[in-house]
Amino acid sequence: MAKKTYRRELTEWLILVTVGLTLYFTGLHTEAIGLVQRGLLATGIIQPDKITEERYADYGFYLSNIKGEQVVFEEFEGQTVFLNFWATWCPPCIAEMPDIEDLYQKKGNEVTFVMISMDQSREKAKDFIMRKGYEMPVYFLESSLPKSYDTHSIxxxxxxxxxxxxxxxxxxxxxxxxxxxxxxxxxxxxSTTSSFPN
Known part of the structure; x- marks a missing residue:
C-alpha cells in the first residue's frame, strides 16, 4: 500500500516537472502564469490606484509606433491618455492585456491608449500582439523616460x-x-479644464 502511494506521488511529481519544463523551454510559461493571474483579475478584487496628490504628466519624450513611425508624446497633450508599460516576458502584463483590450474596444474612440512595450525584441512584441489579435496601439521608447514615470516594475x-x-x-x-x-x-x-502647468 505504501509502495503504491509512493509511486503515485512520484508519478504526479514527474508529470508536474515535465509540464513545467516543457512550458519553460517552449516559452509558454509566461502565458500559462498569465492565464492563472487572469483568473484572479476576473474576480475584480485588484482595482487601479488613484493618485491623491497634485502631479502632472511630462510629455517630453519620444516613441515609435508598431510601423516604425516616430511619435512625440506631446501629440497626446490635451487628451485623456491611458498609458501602460508592459512586456511579453511579464506574466501580470499578459494577464491584464485581454481586459485592457476590452476597455480599448469600448473607449478607444474617446481615450488615447499608449501601450509601451519594454521588450528588447520589438519583433517579439509585434508577433505577440498580432498572434493575440489585439488592436490597441503599441509603441516603443525612442528616448529616456521623464522622472515623473516610475517604471521600475511592470x-x-x-x-x-x-x-x-x-x-x-x-x-x-x-x-x-x-x-x-x-x-x-x-x-x-x-472636464473642461484645459490649463497646463508651466
Whole structure:
C-alpha cells in the first residue's frame, strides 16, 4: 500500500516537472502564469490606484509606433491618455492585456491608449500582439523616460487627464474594464479644464 502511494506521488511529481519544463523551454510559461493571474483579475478584487496628490504628466519624450513611425508624446497633450508599460516576458502584463483590450474596444474612440512595450525584441512584441489579435496601439521608447514615470516594475499604468494631471498610477496588474473605471474616463473627457502647468 505504501509502495503504491509512493509511486503515485512520484508519478504526479514527474508529470508536474515535465509540464513545467516543457512550458519553460517552449516559452509558454509566461502565458500559462498569465492565464492563472487572469483568473484572479476576473474576480475584480485588484482595482487601479488613484493618485491623491497634485502631479502632472511630462510629455517630453519620444516613441515609435508598431510601423516604425516616430511619435512625440506631446501629440497626446490635451487628451485623456491611458498609458501602460508592459512586456511579453511579464506574466501580470499578459494577464491584464485581454481586459485592457476590452476597455480599448469600448473607449478607444474617446481615450488615447499608449501601450509601451519594454521588450528588447520589438519583433517579439509585434508577433505577440498580432498572434493575440489585439488592436490597441503599441509603441516603443525612442528616448529616456521623464522622472515623473516610475517604471521600475511592470505592468505600470498611468491615466492622464486632458489638463495634464496624473489621475491614476498603478504598479502591478489591475482590472480596468469596469463600470467605475469607464465612468472615471468619461468624467475626465467631460472636464473642461484645459490649463497646463508651466
Amino acid at each position: 505592468p505600470t499604468t498611468y491615466v492622464i487627464a486632458p489638463s495634464g494631471k496624473l489621475v491614476v498610477e498603478n504598479h502591478g496588474m489591475a482590472k480596468y474594464d469596469t463600470e467605475s473605471f469607464r465612468s472615471l474616463l468619461d468624467q475626465l473627457n467631460q
